[in-house]
Amino acid sequence: ETGVTQTPRHLVMGMTNKKSLKCEQHLGHNAMYWYKQSAKKPLELMFVYNFKEQTENNSVPSRFSPECPNSSHLFLHLHTLQPEDSALYLCASSQDRTARDVEQYFGPGTRLTVT
Amino acid sequence: GENVEQHPSTLSVQEGDSAVIKCTYSDSASNYFPWYKQELGKRPQLIIDIRSNVGEKKDQRIAVTLNKTAKHFSLHITETQPEDSAVYFCAASRYSTLTFGKGTMLLVSP
Numbered sequence: 001e002t003g004v005t006q007t008p009r010h011l012v013m014g015m016t017n018k019k020s021l022k023c024e025q026h027l028g029h030n031a032m033y034w035y036k037q038s039a040k041k042p043l044e045l046m047f048v049y050n051f052k053e054q055t056e057n058n059s060v061p062s063r064f065s066p067e068c069p070n071s072s073h074l075f076l077h078l079h080t081l082q083p084e085d086s087a088l089y090l091c092a093s094s095q096d097r098t099a100r101d102v103e104q105y106f107g108p109g110t111r112l113t114v115t
Numbered sequence: 116g117e118n119v120e121q122h123p124s125t126l127s128v129q130e131g132d133s134a135v136i137k138c139t140y141s142d143s144a145s146n147y148f149p150w151y152k153q154e155l156g157k158r159p160q161l162i163i164d165i166r167s168n169v170g171e172k173k174d175q176r177i178a179v180t181l182n183k184t185a186k187h188f189s190l191h192i193t194e195t196q197p198e199d200s201a202v203y204f205c206a207a208s209r210y211s212t213l214t215f216g217k218g219t220m221l222l223v224s225p
Contacts, residue, residue, distance in 0.1 A: 004158075040217070041217065042119070042204070042214075042215040042216055042217045042218065043159070043204065043213075045213070045214075048212065056212065090158065090159070102147055102149075102208055102213070103149065103161050103164065104161070104213065105161075106151075106158040106159045106160070107158060108157070108158050109158060
């Protein structure tokens with residue numbers, strides 16, 4: 001599937017590194033999301049963008065910094081992460097955050113390991 | 116905010132049996148309840164959803180029921196097949212923000 005793509009698929013970084021995750025959607029959607037998926041925990045919503053505007057920040061630490069330059073691209077900038085930040089980071093998109101049809105399409109995720 | 120509880124965390128069945136996964140939610144204003152399937156190493160994908168104005172919805176071997184009064188909804192899979200093995204997530208939504216359950220790992224043995 002190529003509707004929502006994420007790069008890189010795997011990332012290993014030290015606690016002092018700075019890296020960025022990229023998400024791109026080819027579905028013509030206007031809302032994009034970042035989720036964190038850790039073992040034995042529910043999918044945790046991190047950020048929501050609707051028409052390029054951030055509409056939700058779910059009490060995420062400032063070491064995670066999102067950027068949405070347009071409705072098709074979403075970035076997650078990472079710096080000074082902690083080992084407990086190791087997880088699968090999933091990007092998703094939907095037609096419109098306010099639309100009744102709220103099916104979210106997920107990307108394949110980036111498996112992040114912080115050493 | 117919304118809180119979604121999902122049970123069981125693991126479910127093992129024999130091929131051909133039925134499987135039922137149950138979720139409860141806390142926010143009575145939630146009005147959309149999707150179910151996602153995530154196969155090992157793959158992305159979550161929507162398999163069925165239900166809105167609060169409907170009590171039951173069916174799509175071939177899968178069905179979802181919703182009890183608004185009790186604030187719970189369930190996923191039913193009949194005639195299970197090995198390819199149904201995956202983690203299933205329920206979610207509840209109000210104003211498009213999804214709150215997910217912790218997931219149920221379904222194992223279907225041939």
